[in-house]
Amino acid sequence: MVLPIGKLDSKILKTEVIDKIKFHRDDVKTRAGIGRDCSCVDFGGLDLVVSSDPVTADVADIGRLAVSVTTNDIASEGVEPAYIMMTCLLPEGTTLDQLRDMMAQAAEAAAEAGIEIIGGHTEVTRAVTTPVISSTAFGKRKPEQAMKPETIEEGDVFILTKTAGLEGTGIIASDYEDRAKAFLEPGELEHAKAMLDQVSVIEEGVLGGKLGVKEMHDVTEGGVLGAVWELCDETGLGAEIVEDDIPVDAVTLKLMKGVGVDWRRLISSGCMLVAADPDTGDDFIDEAGELGIPAAVIGTFTAKGSPVTLLKPSGKTEVIEPPEADELYKVVGR
Numbered sequence: 111m112v113l114p115i116g117k118l119d120s121k122i123l124k125t126e127v128i129d130k131i132k133f134h135r136d137d138v139k140t141r142a143g144i145g146r147d148c149s150c151v152d153f154g155g156l157d158l159v160v161s162s163d164p165v166t167a168d169v170a171d172i173g174r175l176a177v178s179v180t181t182n183d184i185a186s187e188g189v190e191p192a193y194i195m196m197t198c199l200l201p202e203g204t205t206l207d208q209l210r211d212m213m214a215q216a217a218e219a220a221a222e223a224g225i226e227i228i229g230g231h232t233e234v235t236r237a238v239t240t241p242v243i244s245s246t247a248f249g250k251r252k253p254e255q256a257m258k259p260e261t262i263e264e265g266d267v268f269i270l271t272k273t274a275g276l277e278g279t280g281i282i283a284s285d286y287e288d289r290a291k292a293f294l295e296p297g298e299l300e301h302a303k304a305m306l307d308q309v310s311v312i313e314e315g316v317l318g319g320k321l322g323v324k325e326m327h328d329v330t331e332g333g334v335l336g337a338v339w340e341l342c343d344e345t346g347l348g349a350e351i352v353e354d355d356i357p358v359d360a361v362t363l364k365l366m367k368g369v370g371v372d373w374r375r376l377i378s379s380g381c382m383l384v385a386a387d388p389d390t391g392d393d394f395i396d397e398a399g400e401l402g403i404p405a406a407v408i409g410t411f412t413a414k415g416s417p418v419t420l421l422k423p424s425g426k427t428e429v430i431e432p433p434e435a436d437e438l439y440k441v442v443g444r
Contacts, residue, residue: 188319
């Protein structure tokens with residue numbers, strides 16, 4: 111069996127990767143699991159929260175995105191990220207100017223978020239044909255500040271910040287500009303590119319931790335529907351998501367229609383999926399708005415064992431399937 115490009119199928123990830131891990135330490139509080147972006151280790155009275163992610167698409171903003179993808183995971187735990195390590199694999203032919211640009215992006219993004227780059231590794235290798243940056247981020251919290259996904263129950267709400275397809279829109283507009291120009295006006299193209307300025311979820315993550323929401327999940331590969339499915343898989347609950355309630359930018363809709371991409375399953379770093387009781391959810395939406403971060407309820411959790419569903423604008427209901435390869439890969443490499 112040849113594996114397809116993109117994020118591994120959930121069943122293969124479980125049986126061929128996660129289930130192969132045999133040794134467990136007593137001080138590990140949160141282990142590898144489907145849809146679980148962070149691990150947590152008892153670190154002498156504090157929780158050390160750790161996440162690791164690569165940026166593998168050939169993107170112009172790879173340095174900035176490499177900082178955001180992992181620090182967003184830490185923020186999804188309601189924790190302020192503090193440190194990051196980066197491994198940079200560069201293809202033959204990489205110029206000194208390209209290296210400078212990538213590292214300047216990473217340094218600026220880290221400084222803006224108050225995060226120190228504490229080390230890593232950088233090399234030029236024939237093993238890659240485009241730059242690949244894998245980063246590992248760390249944050250710390252008091253144990254009592256941990257999210258409590260086990261308390262999510264029927265009637266709790268899903269909240270989405272910003273607009274679906276945020277990162278994917280920015281990548282396609284920036285790195286496949288000639289294709290995007292076929293569908294967007296000049297002002298729309300610049301608007302789409304600027305979406306990459308919104309890929310951090312640190313502010314809303316720290317806010318969610320302060321307010322005591324039950325769980326958060328930054329929306330990466332698999333898009334909004336993939337993130338919803340993963341949250342439901344983690345909790346065993348079902349969901350009723352209303353497609354018309356999912357915030358999405360008109361430029362995203364226009365561009366994705368043009369390139370043949372499903373915006374609901376498009377990589378969306380910069381969006382946070384939040385699980386909360388309705389009252390806390392209202393507080394989160396209000397306070398996020400005060401920070402200039404739009405947020406909206408997109409659906410509710412349903413009883414354990416019930417299906418994960420999407421109500422379409424037509425009134426029909428479809429079952430949300432497990433995430434597969436992100437829709438971005440329909441454009442990347444074409």
